[in-house]
Amino acid sequence: MSRLRALFALTRAPAALTALGDTAVGAAAAGRPLRGRRALLPVSSVALYWAGMALNDWADRELDAAERPERPIPSGRLGAGAALGIAAVLAGSGAAAAAVVGSAEAGLVAALAAAVVGYDVVFKSGPAGPVAMAACRGLDVLLGAGGARAAWPAAALLAAHTCSVTALSRGEVRGTDPVTAAAAAGTTALVAVAAVGGRCASPLHRIAALAAAAWYAARVGEVQLRACRNPDAPTARAATRAGIHGMVPLQIALTARHDLGTAALLAALPPVVRLSGKVVSAT
Template sequence: MRTLVELTRAPAALTVLGDTAVGAVAAGRPLRGRRALLPLASVSLYWAGMALNDWADRERDAVERPERPIPAGRIGPDQALRVAAVLGSCGALAAACAGPAEARVGAGLAASVAGYDAVLKHGAAGPAGMALCRGLDVLLGAGGDRAAWPAAAVLAGHTGGVTALARGEVDGTGVPTAAAALAGTALTAAAVVAGRCASPRHRVAAAGAALVYAATVGSAQWRTCRRPDGATVRAATRAGIRGMVPLQVALVARRDLRAAAVLAVAVPLARHLGSRVEIA
């Protein structure tokens, strides 16, 4: 069980639970009835992607991260691939149970996850591929409704910046990459505050959560600009993962304060668990 937890980065799934909530609130489609399965579909597909990530990177990890389950010999490559297949199938099935629109988005998300891990990850399109996965995860909660596209773009943009920076977790990164990630974080926070809100109260709540997001992610990225070595980049990547939750809270708070309050409970948990996981 511990090996499976490490293989799937199980604790980090907390940072994707809010994606479908963001999409649902933006589209005005509550996560009720069969649609309550969508957060579970999101988590299953995330875990599948992490397992597939380690299967695809097993030779590279044997050199760079020998402590991971596959190179350490705690699980075989074929077993890891089966875990990814089962989890991916469960995620797609859960999305399909929620409705036909959700089924289409879920299938697209599953395909995007597989494409990122098996093809795009180490190429120039890698950050864009990961960003697409995150955006589709938000749209899963919205059933693909266009009303959720702006919110999906915000989370996708953040994810792309974190992914680009995470490529330097082993050997460090360049100052331009670190500066670009920091600029992206500032633009993301500004976009959240400038977006349409249900009332002044909603805007204040969104601005507060956006400030927490900017402080959490931006401060770590600023340190990376000053010292772009591998250890500092890893810390900034973890901060980027933790920052997903306050960003989700900010996006939800623009229209639903009650849902934002529920989601905010995950912020301290994400801060704790985010220090123990990797996305690369």
């Protein structure tokens, strides 16, 4: 049981629920429902998310020994080699699931896997880190769309949100700064407005998108504004958690423009994400 808990902590297992909506957003925007073999795409997305988390802890094992000794590798609950092996198996599983769907999806999941490795191993600590992480989320949305151009705007919005959250997350240990927090809050406001722009299937679809976008802006923006006033480490961590959890209301807003049924299914995720976050940290 203790090893299973270590695995859950390594992969931030419950936080992968925030990745389920990525492929749903892409599929809704492209008009390509997640049915038949395409139902494997959310599975692929989750597997790549878990792989990225495991690879992250492998790459950060020396830093975590000093800053986050409670994590599985520095605490000795899992070895570094085991973590790397878990990441490889998960990445391979995700790639295989997408390849079953089609050649476009196979190419996109390969690009996504490369982006995940690039972020964790090369770019994370440098100035390009937030952009690299944003590319991962954008590619995940495009995976659900099979690369269709119709999903590019939605992918860009989720990427922009991810970029700002990643920039804020750099202050989780030592604190952030008011400029970074203000930029994140501004990004949240712009993304919320853009999420309800463009074509909607009906007035009811737009109303649902507006409600979800308002939920997203209130949930994420409030903590980011608090970080502007008090940019210490605990507030930065709270803003990061809110940003991660806020992925789901944003996904609901983007999906509701085209597909109310799928948006309703995504609306069931936030309570689960919130509850699971009390058991395994998302950051």
